[in-house]
Amino acid sequence: MLSPLPPALTIVPPNRPLVGRVSPPGSKSITNRALLLAALADGTSRLTGALKSKDTTLMAAALRQMGVTVDEPDATSFTVTSIGRLQQPSGPLFLGNAGTATRFLTAAVATVDGAVIVDGDEEMRLRPIGPLVTALRSLGIDAICPTGCPPVTIHGNGSFGSGRVEIDAGLSSQYVSALLMAAPLGHGAITVALTGKDIGARGYVDLTLAAMRAFGAEVEQLDAGTWLVQPTGYSATDFRIEPDASAATYLWGIEALTGGRIDLGVAADAFTQPDAAAQAVIAQFPNMPAIIDGSQMQDAVPTLAVLAASNNRPVRFVGIANLRVKETDRIRAVANELNRILPGLGTEEGDDLVVAADPNLAARSRPARIETYHDHRIAMSFALAGLKLSGITILDPACTGKTYPEYWDMLAGLGVELQPTT
Numbered sequence: 001m002l003s004p005l006p007p008a009l010t011i012v013p014p015n016r017p018l019v020g021r022v023s024p025p026g027s028k029s030i031t032n033r034a035l036l037l038a039a040l041a042d043g044t045s046r047l048t049g050a051l052k053s054k055d056t057t058l059m060a061a062a063l064r065q066m067g068v069t070v071d072e073p074d075a076t077s078f079t080v081t082s083i084g085r086l087q088q089p090s091g092p093l094f095l096g097n098a099g100t101a102t103r104f105l106t107a108a109v110a111t112v113d114g115a116v117i118v119d120g121d122e123e124m125r126l127r128p129i130g131p132l133v134t135a136l137r138s139l140g141i142d143a144i145c146p147t148g149c150p151p152v153t154i155h156g157n158g159s160f161g162s163g164r165v166e167i168d169a170g171l172s173s174q175y176v177s178a179l180l181m182a183a184p185l186g187h188g189a190i191t192v193a194l195t196g197k198d199i200g201a202r203g204y205v206d207l208t209l210a211a212m213r214a215f216g217a218e219v220e221q222l223d224a225g226t227w228l229v230q231p232t233g234y235s236a237t238d239f240r241i242e243p244d245a246s247a248a249t250y251l252w253g254i255e256a257l258t259g260g261r262i263d264l265g266v267a268a269d270a271f272t273q274p275d276a277a278a279q280a281v282i283a284q285f286p287n288m289p290a291i292i293d294g295s296q297m298q299d300a301v302p303t304l305a306v307l308a309a310s311n312n313r314p315v316r317f318v319g320i321a322n323l324r325v326k327e328t329d330r331i332r333a334v335a336n337e338l339n340r341i342l343p344g345l346g347t348e349e350g351d352d353l354v355v356a357a358d359p360n361l362a363a364r365s366r367p368a369r370i371e372t373y374h375d376h377r378i379a380m381s382f383a384l385a386g387l388k389l390s391g392i393t394i395l396d397p398a399c400t401g402k403t404y405p406e407y408w409d410m411l412a413g414l415g416v417e418l419q420p421t422t
């Protein structure tokens with residue numbers, strides 16, 4: 001166990017196929033949905049297979065601040081007991097850089113009777129939430145965010161309103177999920193309708209619908225961009241959370257890069273999360289396609305981009321504009337860090353990322369200290385580069401704790417030597 005993690009870790013290329021059994025942690029997306037829905041349900045819900053990480057810990061802490069009992073009977077379970085409503089917290093909710101927790105709670109706290117401040121860290125204060133706040137205001141909810149980003153102050157009156165709410169989800173599908181999950185607490189039926197045509201990865205809305213239905217909601221998709229939600233509230237239930245598909249992309253990446261074999265205990269087509277689609281692309285390595293549309297598997301793009309650096313042909317990533325408003329500007333971050341490995345390897349072209357592949361990269365790459373920008377996915381994806389290239393050092397390895405606290409233990413467990421450095 002690498003604890004505490006040093007300021008930096010240098011990865012020693014194993015020069016052999018990595019083989020083993022690794023269960024990815026529980027899904028961040030589904031855990032944070034289930035925690036919220038359990039908190040909005042009257043009674044006790046048992047969540048198993050859950051992720052315990054920074055993002056889910058922040059969500060659980062915020063729910064506790066609002067009177068919900070969240071127990072942790074073991075390393076992968078939460079037991080949530082609620083009266084079916086959130087109560088006014090005594091201070092602001094601090095949600096770090098957890099996009100799901102911040103967006104989902106911004107809508108859900110509109111059902112609190114009283115004022116709630118939703119805030120996050122420095123990076124979260126740069127991630128747009130204006131469209132969601134505008135949508136809440138159109139439902140008659142008093143919500144303000146002077147900068148268009150957190151903090152948001154919401155003065156709820158105990159209900160979520162009724163009628164039709166329109167949302168531009170071009171920057172984040174999480175706005176839609178947030179409105180949908182709060183909608184069963186309305187005093188009448190609520191129609192949620194998309195205004196723009198873009199919505200990031202639609203698969204996340206499907207995850208939301210599935211979780212809502214599991215907790216007893218009645219929600220109907222009227223067309224590609226309209227959903228009708230009945231004011232049923234939620235019922236407590238026992239809920240099993242599947243493993244995290246975005247975390248799985250690193251395991252599939254390890255297999256592809258080292259020619260190894262990792263038993264994840266779950267088949268790629270058994271996942272319901274959008275990033276599972278990356279497996280079919282990774283399986284083509286080193287002959288990945290020249291153009292990869294990342295729009296429906298956004299969190300997998302850093303993984304795919306690091307693999308692309310050793311592909312047989314250059315790869316252009318398209319459909320990824322909203323990677324600029326994730327934990328960091330991931331288009332810029334990936335290009336910058338690829339260029340540390342070999343100048344010219346990553347280029348931003350508008351909102352596309354072009355990776356100039358080099359199948360002989362190992363012979364030409366430079367030792368590089370990879371800046372991770374407090375972004376777990378930059379750290380985890382560039383660690384894959386270190387399996388093939390000499391002298392890759394990942395700065396601030398602890399940032400993987402956002403969604404995958406055991407990431408480095410997992411690599412060490414597969415036999416990868418990690419050298420602590422400063």
Ligand SMILES: O=C(O)C1=C[C@@H](OP(=O)(O)O)[C@@H](O)[C@H](O)C1
Nearest residue numbers: 029100172173174200204298299
């Ligand atoms: O709904 C979700 O669980 C998520 C939606 C995606 O974000 P956007 O909708 O902001 O693109 C994804 O990047 C994030 O990691 C999780």
Ligand SMILES: C=C(OP(=O)(O)O)C(=O)O
Nearest residue numbers: 097098099100299326327
């Ligand atoms: C974008 C991500 O997270 P979030 O939006 O939930 O902060 C992610 O996990 O890659």
